[in-house]
Amino acid sequence: MGSAVVEIVRVRGDETESIGRAAYEHPLIVRLCHWVNAIALFVMVGSGLQIFRAFPSFGAKIPQHDLLHWPKAFAIGGWLGGALQWHLTFMWIYMATGLIYLGYQLFSGNYRQVMFTHRDIPGAWPVVKHYFFRGPKPELGEAYNSLQKQAYTTVIILGVLSVLTGLAIWKPVQFSWLAWLMGGFHWARLWHFIVMWVMLGFVFGHLVMVILHGWNNFASMLTGWKKDPEY
């Protein structure tokens, strides 16, 4: 389901010249949620890594075997207490944008533009061939190809998991069932960490694709309007 495409015209006197096409792809609420959430995610990752620095391990405290030394320069908060303040403040912003986004997508039906379903499976392989094996570019009849939908759907699920695993660490008693589901507090902490890295993997791929696909794509998340869409 693609957005309605309009013709961009330049008018000179009686002459009307078509100079391209445009589609309004991203409603304001989606764009607001995208950018606020991007900032919140940045703060959550930065402060989360500072929290991790306090005990950079997933094993026993005695003896302690550190998993990795994350440099302080790439962390937010300066110390454990500061990082917790950032983390426990921005988690509300992170969750709020996530909930508003999900609520809007569900009620507006806009989720159909993004959600990966079984109908997208056949289209996945040609896109993989195009991206990784120099295959021909498949025709696109909608805003996103099946791999994009797969990526965006996965990251939404990861976002939900990041909140649930975080809740299990923050409140392992009140949400003891949640911590139990994840294998206990200890494991929930590890899941929270893994979910973060997978999300960072998405962010990396997302940024690479935005750079490769040029300005129009980036601008559409700012103005809502995508110039010269493929469909």
Added chain:
Amino acid sequence: MDTDEVNPKSGSEKMAEHKADRKQIRERKLSALSRRELLKLTPVLALGAFAVPRFQKSLLKKGLGISDWVSARMFRTGHLAPTFGDSDVTRFEKFPINDYDVDDPGVILENWSLAVSGLVKKPGEYTLDQVQVLPLVRQNTRHVCVEGWDVIGRFGGARLSDFLSVIGADSTARFVSVKCADDYYESLDMATALHPQTLLCYEMYDRPLTREHGAPLRLNVPTKIGYKQAKYLTDLKVTNVLEKVGYWEDQGYSSFYGL
């Protein structure tokens, strides 16, 4: 979105024929529209307030305050922290000793007593015997450090709620605060103080508390983070007003930090 309907006769015939059903928008109108849509994103810049040193501290304090407020409301008095079988308990030697100053503040155990004050009917000095006559509760519960590590320990002691009845504490008061032999101090909200798993703990692993673990008396609160489990208690006060919340809380940690 608003689009301009352009006279269908203008433009090349071919184009009109090909895209007769397609709406059109003037180039200028689209730029104006795009600019307006971009401006609508300016509320995002409000987050920049967090980067301003003057606002940062109070904004983060407010954020942490919201988290504490929500935490207090999430706390359920009847909900017990998970307990574990004896085989799940971390070996005693592997139970970390954390303190802010010294492992052993040199409490003279023979002379020790707990000074009770505040909103209680029977203030004064209480001996360890007066705590130990209360029913002994033993529990294997998880100790979670704010740093991220956790151990399962075996704790034994009297319910703080039992002790609070002995001293005739006003249970409508808001806080129970404690002071320690090493100048550490802590506080609990009354709901947590009355929780059945909150102990005035005098034994670990079925043996009297060692000096490093807080002899002769410490807090064991399985519904709270590690830094609330104060050791080497010397004073206990029931109060509505906290001058200070706790050693770490006053450095910027969460005041409530319920698990």
